[in-house]
Amino acid sequence: xxxxxxxxxIIGRALARHPAGAFAAGxxxxxxxxxxxxWGIAKGVPGAHEQFLxxxxxxxxxxxxxxxxxxxxxxxxxxxxxxxxxxGGASVDLDKPFEHFFGFxxxxxxIQRFHTRIQREAPHRLPHELAxxxxxxxxxxxxxxx
Ligand SMILES: [Zn+2]
Numbered sequence: 001x002x003x004x005x006x007x008x009x010i011i012g013r014a015l016a017r018h019p020a021g022a023f024a025a026g027x028x029x030x031x032x033x034x035x036x037x038x039w040g041i042a043k044g045v046p047g048a049h050e051q052f053l054x055x056x057x058x059x060x061x062x063x064x065x066x067x068x069x070x071x072x073x074x075x076x077x078x079x080x081x082x083x084x085x086x087x088g089g090a091s092v093d094l095d096k097p098f099e100h101f102f103g104f105x106x107x108x109x110x111i112q113r114f115h116t117r118i119q120r121e122a123p124h125r126l127p128h129e130l131a132x133x134x135x136x137x138x139x140x141x142x143x144x145x146x
Pocket of ligand 1: 092093
């Protein structure tokens with residue numbers, strides 16, 4: 001989630017006058033990023049669900065902190081678009097907390113299938129994932145401060 005949020009912040013800054021466009025571009029960026037090789041929990045192994053929850057807690061908190069920081073860093077004229085881009089980027093993964101807390105996925109089945117089918121996750125890519133998040137954080141910092 002955190003990298004999706006940071007990408008959404010950068011998109012929102014680029015589309016500062018178009019919050020709706022920033023939201024839509026944030027959603028598109030989520031699918032584009034999910035289709036690139038990235039880290040994911042090995043499925044079907046003992047302890048996978050607990051590992052997922054541990055990672056989701058950390059990532060969720062980091063993503064919310066990134067949202068607050070980016071919204072605060074964004075110039076007032078771009079803040080709505082930056083927030084919209086971040087929300088667009090993060091909203092696609094709302095299926096996970098919805099399934100965990102409420103027991104259902106709020107998205108239509110076709111979107112669920114598409115989201116699942118494009119994933120290119122592998123458990124050995126955690127260093128790659130962390131490097132991408134750090135690079136996105138630096139890029140967001142630079143873009144939002146400019
Ligand atoms: Zn996703």
